[in-house]
Each structure stands twice: as C-alpha cells, then as structure tokens.
Amino acid sequence: MSDSTLNPWPAILEDARNYPSPHNSQPIKVRPHAAVDGGSGAVLRATVSYDLDLGLPAESFGIPFGHVCAGVFLESLAVVAAAHGYDVRETLDHAEMDFDSPRRQHRIAEVELVPRDPDAPGEAERDAEARAALERFRTRHTSRRPYDRRAVPAEVRAAAARICADAGAEFRSTDDAALVRRIVHVNQATLFDDLENDAVYGEIMHWLRFSKREAAEKADGLSAEAMLMPGSILRYVMAHRRLWRAPVVGAVIRSIYLRTMRGVHQLGWIEGPSAGPRTTSRPGGRSCGSGSSCTATGSCCTPSAPSSPTPVRTRCSPGRSGPTNRGIAWPGCCSDSATARLRRSRTAVPPPR
Structure with missing residues (x-):
C-alpha cells in the first residue's frame, strides 16, 4: 500500500482546510485516530473538533455561527473525500458549545473514511462528478467586491x-x-x-x-x-x-x-x-x-x-x-x-x- 492509501488524511485535509469560516478564523481541528481499520492498516477515522479559542464569543450569535461553521467543514470534507475515492460516515455530537468551558476543543463529530469500490456500477461517472465538485470547491471564493447588477439565473x-x-x-x-x-x-x-x-x-x-x-x-x-x-x-x-x-x-x-x-x-x-x-x-x-x-x-x-x-x-x-x-x-x-x-x-x- 502507498502512504496515501495507508493514511489518506494529509492529502484530503490539504484541500478541506480551505473551508470558509466566520472571520476566516479557521476553528476546526481534525485529529486522525491511532486506531486502524480492521486488518488493512489504513488510518481512516478521525475526531473533528471546534477550537473555542478561535470562535466568536462576543457575537450575539457566536454559538450558532460555530455550529454552522462545523456543518460547512463537514460538507467540505465530504466533497474532497469523494474526489479521493471515499465516502464520509459521520457520528455527530450535538452537545451545545460553551465558550467558558475549560475544555477548549469542543467535539463536533467522529468521522470515518469509507473506501468506495472502483469497480462498482456507475462508479466512473460518480468519480468524474466528484472530481468536478472538488475543482469547484478549489475555485470557490467569497467576494466582497462591488456587484455588476445582474441577477443570478x-x-x-x-x-x-x-x-x-x-x-x-x-x-x-x-x-x-x-x-x-x-x-x-x-x-x-x-x-x-x-x-x-x-x-x-x-x-x-x-x-x-x-x-x-x-x-x-x-x-x-x-x-x-x-x-x-x-x-x-x-x-x-x-x-x-x-x-x-x-x-x-x-x-x-x-x-x-x-x-x-x-x-x-x-x-x-x-x-x-x-x-x-x-x-x-x-x-x-x-x-x-x-x-x-x-x-x-x-x-x-x-x-x-x-x-x-x-x-x-x-x-x-x-x-x-x-x-x-x-x-x-x-x-x-x-x-x-x-x-x-x-x-x-x-x-x-x-x-x-
């Protein structure tokens, strides 16, 4: 097995880390587990957390912003992982955030990369669409420049x-x-x-x-x-x-x-x-x-x-x-x-x- 197969997280997170976040504070942390997939030796699981020190506690909607940001990251992760041949299985932790908590890493979810079968029916088409979606994700950006007054179709x-x-x-x-x-x-x-x-x-x-x-x-x-x-x-x-x-x-x-x-x-x-x-x-x-x-x-x-x-x-x-x-x-x-x-x-x- 190649290094990217044994541990696909570095390649996936290199793109997923470009997820948008409030104030571009980038509060999401990902910790791949030391535990390995049964028998294959591949590290496919990780804990996703929200770093409370990088949140927006002063905002009146700081906590909802945090959970929205978490959802944005998980969606971004799914888009990137799909282009690498993985589905993402999530187990969400719905505990409320507390910016005063002594534990500064608030757990958002446990996630697992699930390899897709490249020989499954329709997989070639799905892979092509996944790669196109990744390219859209890579070129996505937030614009604060003036508008051209035309309506979105x-x-x-x-x-x-x-x-x-x-x-x-x-x-x-x-x-x-x-x-x-x-x-x-x-x-x-x-x-x-x-x-x-x-x-x-x-x-x-x-x-x-x-x-x-x-x-x-x-x-x-x-x-x-x-x-x-x-x-x-x-x-x-x-x-x-x-x-x-x-x-x-x-x-x-x-x-x-x-x-x-x-x-x-x-x-x-x-x-x-x-x-x-x-x-x-x-x-x-x-x-x-x-x-x-x-x-x-x-x-x-x-x-x-x-x-x-x-x-x-x-x-x-x-x-x-x-x-x-x-x-x-x-x-x-x-x-x-x-x-x-x-x-x-x-x-x-x-x-x-």
Whole structure:
C-alpha cells in the first residue's frame, strides 16, 4: 500500500482546510485516530473538533455561527473525500458549545473514511462528478467586491433550493428593490453598531489583517485588501472608531466602506429552525453546497453580516418576501450572516485569493 492509501488524511485535509469560516478564523481541528481499520492498516477515522479559542464569543450569535461553521467543514470534507475515492460516515455530537468551558476543543463529530469500490456500477461517472465538485470547491471564493447588477439565473437559484431542501432548510431570494435596499441598510448599520460594542469591536480588531504581509504570515483573518481600503487607513480608522460617527469624516469613511455594496440587485438567504446544534450544523453544510452550485455556473456569493436576523425581520414590511420568524437565516455562501447577497459573473477586479 502507498502512504496515501495507508493514511489518506494529509492529502484530503490539504484541500478541506480551505473551508470558509466566520472571520476566516479557521476553528476546526481534525485529529486522525491511532486506531486502524480492521486488518488493512489504513488510518481512516478521525475526531473533528471546534477550537473555542478561535470562535466568536462576543457575537450575539457566536454559538450558532460555530455550529454552522462545523456543518460547512463537514460538507467540505465530504466533497474532497469523494474526489479521493471515499465516502464520509459521520457520528455527530450535538452537545451545545460553551465558550467558558475549560475544555477548549469542543467535539463536533467522529468521522470515518469509507473506501468506495472502483469497480462498482456507475462508479466512473460518480468519480468524474466528484472530481468536478472538488475543482469547484478549489475555485470557490467569497467576494466582497462591488456587484455588476445582474441577477443570478433562475436555474442556479433552483439548484441552491434543492440542496437546501435536502437538509430541511429553505432557500429564498428577492429582487424587490425596496426590500434589497432595506436589508443592505441593516447590514451597513450592523457594522457601525458593532463598533460601539467593546467586546465585538475587540474581536473584529483581533481578526483584521492590515497588510498583505500580515495576512500572508498569519494566513487567517480578514484582509484589508478585501475591504477596498488601504491597510494603513483601515488601521487608523478602526483604531479611532469614534470617527465613524463624526459628521464629516465619518461620512467619508462610511462611504468608502459602503462601496463594497454597490450594485446589489438581488438577495438570497437560507432559512430554517435554530433549536440548537442538531438543526444548525447541517443547513450550514448545505449553505456550502449552494455556494458551490453558484460557482459551477459562474455566479459568486458575498456575505453580509447582521449579528442577528432580528433586525432584518423588524425592518421588512408585512407581506413582503424576506427573512421571516422561522428561526435563524443562514448565508448563501458559508459565512456568518443572516442574509447573503448573490451576484452573477465577476466584477472588473476579482477578489483577492
């Protein structure tokens, strides 16, 4: 047996580690078991955990974000493993997270790689599709660049809806101009409100990367390059957060930040119950799948970031299609938001990789 057959985890995790996570904090840890598969000598089992030190405890929805992130990783793992010839068998641990726990590794699941029979009927077609799905996963990225005002095609939205329905969630979208403006405004206001909360502000500052060098060295966090603002300026205005409320200077700063939201034509979101880990992690994975379906057709997703879906609901007029009271709404592209904007094609400047 080759090394990759005896222990397929390094090759699989090399791709799976590129799963998207809130604030790009990359909190998922995987520990392959020393125990081996019966008689073959292959290491096929692992424990998947969430590193609480890399979570977002200051956020009002920090725990649901964590479980959504776990679902995103497990979906990513399944996509990558399939291209290597394995199915993934999961045994989920539905215990609630506790950011104050002395045990900093919160177990998410026990997983096992199950080798597929390459000679099974239809396996060649399945393998080809798995490799295509892996390529979509590799090219998937979250864009925070301005939009080109074109709508995501109906067939892409239908594919996202089917993926979400498999997890008991519902994908919905709207191009109602007034509703889009309202929800985008909520997203804009949320950042300004977060800056007034000392704990959330500290958390944002912890994950901001103000230069390409810092972003490359730490290989995590929120790069200033993705914010359409020079790192030195971003560092200054974030360090002096009261400037955001200043009459003249604040208006200029806000206008620069809001450039990332130009051209929003359409909004999409994933909706479902939020009774705890059991109902939160799996739809989180489907959000990753729906984002991949967009990538396959040349569409991209961009997260918005209300800290809670409640402001969105209270600002949506009755009778309009918008996020409802059916629990939490997940993003359409695997991030920590209550709504997700969708755009078709790429803008003139692609997002940094």
